[in-house]
Amino acid sequence: MNLSYSKEYDDYREELRAFLAANWPLPDSLGDLRERTAEFHRRAAKAGYIFRHIPVKYGGGEQQLDFLQSEIIKEEFRRAGAPREPEVIGINRVIPVLLQWGTEEQKDFFIPRTMSREFLWSQGYSEPNAGSDLAALRTRAELVGDKWIINGQKVWSSNAYKCQYMNALVRTESAPRHLGISYLLIDLQQPGIEIRRIKQITGESEFCEVFFNNAETPADWVVGGRGNGWAVSRTTLRHERSGFRSVNWLDTILRRIVKLARETIRDGTPAIEEPHLRREIARVQARLYAMRYSTYRDLSMEAAGEPSGDYLLTQKLYLTDTIHLVERLTRDLLADDYLLMSPGEGRDGLKGNAKWIYNSFHSLKIAIAGGSSNIQRNVVGERVLGLPRDNAGVGGREASGMDQ
Amino acid sequence: MNFKLSEEQHQLQDAVRRIVSAAGYHERLRAVVDGQLSWDEGSWRDLVEFGVPGIVVSDRFGGIGLTMIELALVAEALGYAGAATPFLGHVLATIAIAEGGSEQQREKWLPMLASGEKIASVALSDQNDGWAPEDWRLAPNGSRISGRKINVPAGQIADIFVVGLAGGQLAVVEALTPTVTAEAMDGIDMTRPLAAVEFSDAETELLENGSAGAARMHDAALVLLAADAFGGASRILDMTRDYSLVREAFGAKLAQFQAYKHQLANLAVEVIPTRGLYWFAAYAFENYVERSSHAACLAKAHSAELFLQTARLGTELLGGIGFTWEYDSQIWLKRAMFDFAWGGRPERLFAKAADLAGW
Known part of the structure; x- marks a missing residue:
């Protein structure tokens, strides 16, 4: 050590x-x-x-x-x-997938242009009736000659309105559920695709609905082979920064809370001097330390080629619980400013304490995105604690995977 | 740069785990809990033979010269096992002398503690909530002390006490009758019995750097209790999980009910990351002395709350059997109550951590 x-x-x-x-x-x-x-x-x-x-x-x-x-x-x-x-999906998700599964042609064509951000990517996984239960997805692609013809709908595709390409999971085989899914690359800028932006609770419209009406993509833009999309989408991301992203974010939030508590004057005294508040901030700091040094441990073990253990599977829920605690502290500091927020294009356009309101909503995004909390609990229950699978008689073995 | 255990550290922790899970261990633990034995002498003998009392003692004084990290790994393993040994008081007294004693004092006392020839403990609190050096009130009269200390772990079997004195000083006192008498308290944790120790004009030896030793000993107590709490919380988690895989209701195992599964998952999510917190506190004790108190306060406060909450929710999940004397979960629920209060309650430690953070 x-x-x-x-x-x-x-x-x-x-x-x-x-x-x-x-x-x-x-x-x-x-x-x-x-x-x-x-x-x-x-x-x-x-x-x-x-x-x-x-x-x-x-x-x-x-x-x-x-x-x-x-x-x-x-x-x-x-x-x-x-x-x-740049922390964009093309670099963090699509390139690792292509490196592991792509053909030489796919790699040569897409990787350099994705790195230069000439090609921006939006992920097409979720559908209106396939969120946590992703294997229920119904968007279909049929091979007609040298093209896939795609019909269906995706939702929650980040920034699709300004991206050129989509990495999508679509149904191409008659096999049930996850066995019938392929990983397709699709040009979003074509007549068969309509993109509608979803207005979010923050006032932003980052997420999109994407409708496919006989949209097309070349036959050889399937990654990892037909019917193999489930495995491809689960490519392990050995990305050294990923473990630290939430720790560093929480570290920043903690520093901002201390600053807010110093600048908030109540009864003529800075709020940071209130004993209860000091203890609660220390509670957040303890959880931050727990995350930081568990991450160090995980990455150290991974670097040594040892199986790194259970922490990564618990991290998202732990972060979620922590940011609920943070939100509770900040709303008390904000007092009547909790009533105020001008809808804008993201945090940068907001002034003063309205930024904290944005953070308040953002904390809910963390709780939901990338596998909502109850899906995470299934994962922890099954993979960490070895409890029986959920829904085993209905959905099959993939029912409670960490999908997105 | 790395933050993982070395092969030697794994081996050390595994060896301790073997000692406190060997044949006969559980019977002795239950005998202690059921009042037939006052402590687990057999396990302590094996731990002594393995070298546990000398882990942080320099080899010049008969120890192995390892660090707080190794000692905390042992504390975790003992916490997991619920060991009924005088480990806590003994190693804290040892650290107090190693950090606060003069060269001659170390030469005099440490070899007999490192070898386990004598058992030591720490007598700190004079009154409720009196764990920190600034709380200590007992004032010496020359080289003699008269007064009473409470919540002394393994006080009835200790041969030597390190006593906290007014002004945050420390003194070593031998448990000689009639000037030193230990009386059992009705402690909540049967595996770590407490005593009230009465000093009647007892001869002491003041530690030369007592206040420095007291501060280090206090930090060490917090780190070791955090490690114990992590081990204990892990045990409750495992025990509740195992029960859910065999106990049936409504024609199915408890673990097959998603509500039950999610509650177990919630416990795991809180327990697992806490390892990193106590590891860092142990690492800081050795390597970042100026940040050590802050990390130790956070670690003990958070881990002790976590252990207690895990034990209480675990008992709730177990149902009626968790409320019986017979079922083992009560051992760790009570250890959690000990870890919560002994050495300082979490709210006070969080407040101190906030002060030390400079907020």
């Missing part, structure tokens, strides 16, 4: 600092901000600082999984104000 950065990592940090000093910001002569960012990302990938999970031949960094290096990169990029690797 050793949490210190050894000399090897100090050296790594020094090299990274030198790289950043030389490459960010880039001179205006290299184009507008978007072009300069793209050029910086090309250089950073070549040096192994971003796209670390992607092979060099596609323009990636191709590095060994090393979460400490990944933390150092995050810290130093932030210090230098350099643009980080």
Whole structure:
């Protein structure tokens, strides 16, 4: 057990600092901000600082999984104000799937353009009658000549209205449930597809409904073979940053609560001086520490090739319970500001305490997205505690998987 | 950089687990709970032989020279097993002397504690809620003390006491009659019996760096109780899970009811991440001394609440059998009550953590 950065990592940090000093910001002569960012990302990938999970031949960094290096990169990029690797579904989800299952043609065509964000992706998994029970999905694709003809409807597809491609699960075989599903890549910008944005409780419209009416996609845009979509969609994502995303987010939230409690004056005194509130914030901090060091343990074991245990399966519910606690603290600090919010395009457009109202809604998104809490409880019950499967007589073995 | 156990640490924890799950162990534990034995001497003898009392003692004084991390791993295993041994008081007294004693004091006392030749304990509280060094009131008269300490673990079998004194100082006192007498208290946790210890003009040896030793000992107590609580909560979880797989109602195993399954999952979700919290507190005790108290307060406060809540909800899930003396879950429910109160109640520790965080 050793949490210190050894000399090897100090050296790594020094090299990274030198790289950043030389490459960010880039001179205006290299184009507008978007072009300069793209050029910086090309250089950073070549040096192994971003796209670390992607092979060099596609323009990636191709590095060994090393979460400490990944933390150092995050810290130093932030210090230098350099643009980080984009956290988009194409890079985090589609590329790992293609790397494991894709044909050479698929990889050559999609991976470099996804990295450059020329191709943006929206995920097409859920349907109106297939959310937690994803294997009930009904959108169909039929092979006619050299094309798949697609009919049906997807929902909760993030940002589909501004994406060019969709990675979708569709029914292609007559086999029941998950056995009949394939993983298809689909061009969203075609006449057979209609996209409607869903207005959310925050006032934003990030999520979309996507309707397929004889939409088409090439026969060879199926990934991992016909009827294999279920396995493909469950590709293990060995992405070194993923474990830290929720920990770092919670860390930021905790710092903001302390700030809010310092700035909130009640009875002439900053709220941070109230004994009850101090204890409650400490409770949140204890849970943050539990998450941070359990994540360190998991990643350390994974890096050593050991099975990393049960924590990852509990993390989402633990985070959900924690943010309910956070929301309870903040609403009390907000007092009458809890009555106020102007609908806008996301948190950035909001002023003052309205940002906290946005966070309040966001905490519910965390509770629901990516497998709602009761699905997570099934997963913990079955995979961690070894309890019998739910619904075993009805839905079959896949009934309570962690789907999205 | 890594935050996982080494092969040696796994082996150490496994060896302790074997000692407290060997043939005859459960019978001795039940005999303690049922009042036929006052403590589990057999397990303590095996732990002593394995070297547990000397884990954090330097090899210069007959110990093995390991760290709080290894000691906390042992505490977790003993918590899981519900061990009825004088471990807690003994290792805290040892740490107090190692951290607060002069070179000569360490030479004098540590070898007999590291070898397990003598059993030691800590006599800290003078009154209710009096765990922190600043709470201690007993003032020495020259080198002698007179007064009463309460909630002393294994006080009736200890040969040596480390006593908390006014001003946050520490002294070592040998349990010699008639100046030192221990009287059993009616403790909630049968596996860790408590005593009230009366000192009547008892001869003491003041530890040279007593206040530094007291602060470290207090942090160590919090870390070890957090580890114990994590182990105990894990045991309750396993016990409730196992019962749900055999107990039937309405023609099905309890575990087949989704409501039951989800409640068990909720317990697991709270218990499992807590390991990281106590590991960090143990690591900070060794490596980030300036952050050690903060991490220790958070770890004990959170883990003790978690253990108690898990034990209470677990008992509720077990149903009527959980309310019987015969069923073992009561052992851990009562250990959870001990871990909650001994060393400082969670609300007070969370408040101290907030102060130490600089908010």
